[in-house]
Amino acid sequence: MKLRSLLRRAAPYRGQLLAISLLTVLSSVTTLAIPWLAGSVLGGVVEGATTDQTWAIVLLVVALVVMTALTIAVSILSAAASGRALAALRTEAIEHVQRLPMGYHHRSHAGDLLSVTTWEVVNLSEFLSATMAKAPSQVLTAIGAVILLFAIEPRVALFVPLVVPVFYIALRLIGRRLRLLGGQARDADATLISFAETQLELVPATKSFAMEEQMVARFAQHAESSRQLNLQQARLSALLGPLIALLAALAAIAVILLAGVAMDPQRSPAELFSFLLYAALLTRPVGALADLYGRYRFAGGTLEKLEAVLHEEEEPGYASGETAIPRGDIVFDAVSFAYPGRPEVLTDFSLTIPRGQVIAITGENGAGKSTLISLLLQFYRPDAGRIALDGRDVASFQVQALRQSVGVVPQRALLFAGSVRENICFGHPDAGAKVLERALRLAQATDFVTALPQGLDTRIGDHGVRLSGGQRQRIALARALLADPPVLVFDEATAMFDSEAEQAFVQQCRDALAGRTVILITHRPASLALAHRIIRMEHGRVVDDRPGGQARS
């Protein structure tokens, strides 16, 4: 894991980190005072308390209370700071993902990204808060304990550094295996989540094809492999901290035994007790640091995955480019294009659509009709040729301005589980009642929306499942019409309508579409009647170009 990238992300939380560091130093100093005070109290007891122990006892109690309070404060502050840092990291990841090219989304799994930005990040969160809360104070306490051991009895204390390599080897061996298993377990969990997501989306298909048992069996397989890997990894994690703590305790016993033999007989009982307590104190940070090392190995995988996403290149055209709204002259000039690793879809494709023309594009399935729109919107870039809007290459537009000026009603309406109003106003949350009414009317949606139980405020379920296919399509139409863009694209948008509704829609649209450039991808006769011009595509080329119904009327 790149520690530098973690530190860079921690930079905005400097103030909180500083407060945590100060409290941590205080906490370590208090912790280190305890063996000293306890040693002198115990020494006093053994020597028959010739001196007054009251102050030492009071200080010991105060030190214990202060140490507890500081530990609590550091834990809470660390959890708050790491929580903030992670919320920012998650948001950064999602923001970045939204700006990645469509090609990235088509080749990657949404489930993987979902798992890394949601539950996987918990590893990172636990590591960060544990590191901030524990690591510095444990390191300081360990260093302080070693120094004080040397101060009390250097000859015996010399034994302490000799055991360090043993810890190092144990940590490396277990840590490596832990990282490997951790990675495999996380991948298995990501697959499981992804599969669950797909399975939930497929419930209607699963039911209609009576595939329930098979789907459950496949899920159970994924769940079992995830369980096994997580168990192995949990066993190893459970081993790491306590094993290292045990090694440290054994080493402390050795030091104590050695102290009994080699300690200067002139030492007071108080010094002897303090020495033994410091040796025992040393075991605590060693165990805790080993545990942190395990978390570090684990969190590293998550950070690497997040970093991999964050290093994917954003699509160009967000930061700069033409933002003026075009009027709608479209030219495809000798455009060729192939999806990565696929045969060419468009070959030397040329088409000029003057502003205000309604053009219908027809052609067999897979002829490349929708691909034309993806290229116009800059979801993909042509391999050769040029696409221009008002004489300017579409690549020279700021991508959001470009896309806002082209309203698309897709084949499959992308609706979400909000109200009808929220779905229609998706691109324009502040749209007024009049604009909304007009869009509903043009999309022939007023009647059915009014008849819904709560009208515009009716919630339509995931992907709009509580509506009919035609109703969903009308919502999508209303959404595109609401924006009133200069270019409109209907990609088989009327396919869900019955012929009567399609006729009515076409009639209504005649006026509404006037003056706009409209691309209708359709085979429907009524829609064809709406066009000034009908072209037919075959194998990525125009094979026919003739006047449409509108031209004749």
Ligand SMILES: Nc1ncnc2c1ncn2[C@@H]1O[C@H](COP(=O)(O)OP(=O)(O)OP(=O)(O)O)[C@@H](O)[C@H]1O
């Ligand atoms: N994201 C993609 N990655 C790879 N190949 C794709 C992708 N999208 C479409 N294709 C392929 O490109 C070709 C053209 O697809 P396109 O969707 O443009 O056809 P279409 O004319 O709109 O078809 P339809 O009438 O069926 O909607 C098809 O062979 C399709 O398999």
